[in-house]
Amino acid sequence: MFASATTTKLTNAFATGSDLGAKFRAACAVTTRPETVKRSGMTIENLHGMSGRKCMLTGKKANNGRTISFSHIRNKTLQQVNLQYKRVYWPEQKRYVRLRISTNAIKTLNKLGLEEMAKRAGLDLMSLPYIDADPARKEWQAENGAAPTKQNKRAPKGPKPLYIPKWKEAQLAKMDAAAATAEKKRFAEANNMVVA
Incomplete structure (x- = not known):
């Protein structure tokens, strides 16, 4: 009995064109099905x-x-x-x-x-x-020349600033000034760094 009363209310709402019926029709009009391929029936x-x-x-x-x-x-x-x-x-x-x-x-x-x-x-x-x-x-x-190649965004962007680890600093401290400067320069070139 309750279900039939509800369905009659909904039918009357759609028939009279009330606000609920208009919203439902608008929602149905917006949704579109994806275009399908005729031969295989796939999207x-x-x-x-x-x-x-x-x-x-x-x-x-x-x-x-x-x-x-x-x-x-x-x-x-x-x-x-x-x-x-x-x-x-x-x-x-x-x-x-x-x-x-x-x-x-x-x-x-x-x-x-x-x-x-x-x-x-x-x-x-x-x-x-x-x-x-x-x-x-x-x-x-x-x-x-050759075709343009895609750039590698992760490639290094040139020489890095000089960073000397602590173990290397300990070695340089034991050397004299001229040898330490030469060793620092060699270490920078080997690791693609710039001496400031």
Whole structure:
């Protein structure tokens, strides 16, 4: 009896267009479903090879299977997809792109082409790691030197100020002034330090 009274109140609130009904309709309008790939029924976010063993172009993933023994005991197992890391040539951009794809997708690549399969899968090829294969780019690099390299942020930023540990100070105290200065200079050069 209580449940039916509550449901009639809610139905009346939605029908009359009260404040509660408007809030509910607004909340429903805001939430949107992620865009899905028609062939495999997977979201685009999952196709980029970062979430488990999935083919980046076809969306194939593991199949549930069973191993059955001679005594008919069933054990659950996964029939994994035959995934390979493959460097595929992208002729439109003249570059090699590294993909994790199934062997079935490798066969389909020869029929459809890389760009068509990536379009169907919703995969952004420009965001993937690549190797240039453009002859014009190679000529430019030969004329102007090597391609720019990424800087190592953790590399030392030049010589450090001189720091002498206590054991070394004890050794220097036993030497005369000229020998101590020469030893201090040698120690600084060996450890990439600057004598102040």
